[in-house]
Amino acid sequence: MERMATNNAELSYQSGLKRTIAAGTEEEELELNKLYDYLHKQLSISRTDRLGGRALATWDPNEKAVRVLRKDGKFGTFGYSHGGQCYLENFEALFLLEMNRLQLEYHSMIMSVEQAYTLLLGEAATTKCNEYLVYSHLTRVGYILVRHQNVPYYDNIEPTAEDCVWALALSAINNRAVPENLKKSPFFAKVKREMKVIKECIKNQQFPEQKQLDKTDSGVINFGVKVISKGKRKILNDEVENPTEAKRRCLEVATSQKSFLDCLKDEPEYKQFQMIFTKFDIIQMDDNNMVTDDEVRTLPITFDLYLHNDGFKKSTPKPPTFRLIILGVHEPFPTHAEIANTYNLQKYPVPLLVVSVGESKQIQALVYYFS
Structure with missing residues (x-):
């Protein structure tokens, strides 16, 4: 095997400020010729390779x-x-x-x-270069990427009652077809009847009376049942045992010069609502930024991404962890309407990973979750 001897006199590396040479000068031509000669020597080196491992x-x-x-x-x-x-x-x-x-x-x-x-x-120049750049980078760090296939993936998954509820809701709101495996589910007919009853109750404004909530009620509040007010709040347990407790609370509110409505914040109903609404992430949408259907782009999904430790099988793949949308150098990031449109076009919706490739081939990614 040959070994390359580097001529220090010919190639001298110096530290300091960046060298700038005027274009078209003799000094620039000499500098370029040195670099070309060095590149030619690097490429002409004899290399040994093992063919058996390929x-x-x-x-x-x-x-x-x-x-x-x-x-x-x-x-x-x-x-x-x-x-x-x-x-x-x-x-x-x-x-x-x-x-x-x-x-x-x-x-x-x-x-x-x-x-x-x-x-x-x-x-x-096509989009294939950016696609390969993203594929190569994510594959090297351990992810599994395959060509996108918009298939339902419902065959190997047993549907639940919640799946039937969401499928019927999306069918009514977005005109999305209900998958065949959900129609064959034992929960489908029951859920469909219950949702029809609820729909008629909403249309006719008929609600059954809701039970009074107690401190021992730790379940989720039923928002589908109308609360009928009797004009009086229920007496708490400590107030039954100690009749002066209510007067003491009112006296504390009066002395603090606050509204008597603050007493309601101690009620179990208020605390249950407060605990539920703290989990919400409410975003105020700006009506001025809403776009029409003609301005909404159709974002193509390029790859399906799987985690390496999820037991991926090429013959029987499971639903992917993310689906990748690759943007070019000068393509703007998608709007809320464009992301929602792309998400709804999936036969089996999963989170979307939008990857942007910069001019210097740097990759930026942003994940969109839907709930």
Whole structure:
């Protein structure tokens, strides 16, 4: 194996301020020639490589994809089957080529990484470059990315009564079709009848009388039942045992010069409502920023992202953890209406991960959760 000897006189590295040379001068030409010579020497060094640890693949011009001829190592998260053959997505083949796990041939000739970039990503500027940049970065840090498939994923999941409620609500509000597996659920018919009864009660303004709440009631408040006021509050247990307790509380309010309505803040009903509303994250929407349907962009989902420790299987995948939307350099971040529209177009809704690629190829990501 050859060893390269570096000429210190020819390549001298100095620390200090950035060197600036005027364009088109003789000094700039000499500096560039030195850099070109150094790059040529680096590329001409003899390198040894181990061919036994790489898979073998060739470019299939009919399918416009990379066909695997020989596997080496684990291919659990890479490739797909088509016509009895194993194929790789363009971004998968380029990633394995960069990781030195694949030898790619084109008409029986071994391709270099630069040639593979031109073949798999194209010479013209397209979105494929940003897609591969995001795929390569997230795959290297341990995530599993596959091409997005908008499938329901309901076959391997047993639906619950809550799933039936949400499906019927979304069907009524957003005209979203109810999945077939939910219609076959034993909860579906019962939930549909109960929601129909509630709907008729709301339309006719008929509500059953609600029981008085007690301190021992630790359940969730039923917002579907109307509270009928009798004009008087219920006497508390400590006031029954000690009749002067109510007078003492009123006297404390009077001496503090506060409103007598503050006494109601000690009631169990108020505390239950307060505990529930503290969990809400209320955002005031600005009506002036609302856009029309014509201005709402359709954001394409590129990848489905899985965590590495969730037992991912290519043959029977589970619902992804996130779905990725990749934005270009000059594309603005999506609005609330655009994100909501993209989320509702999913057959199995999961959180969205919006990834923006900057001019310097830096990646910024923002997760959108919906509840």
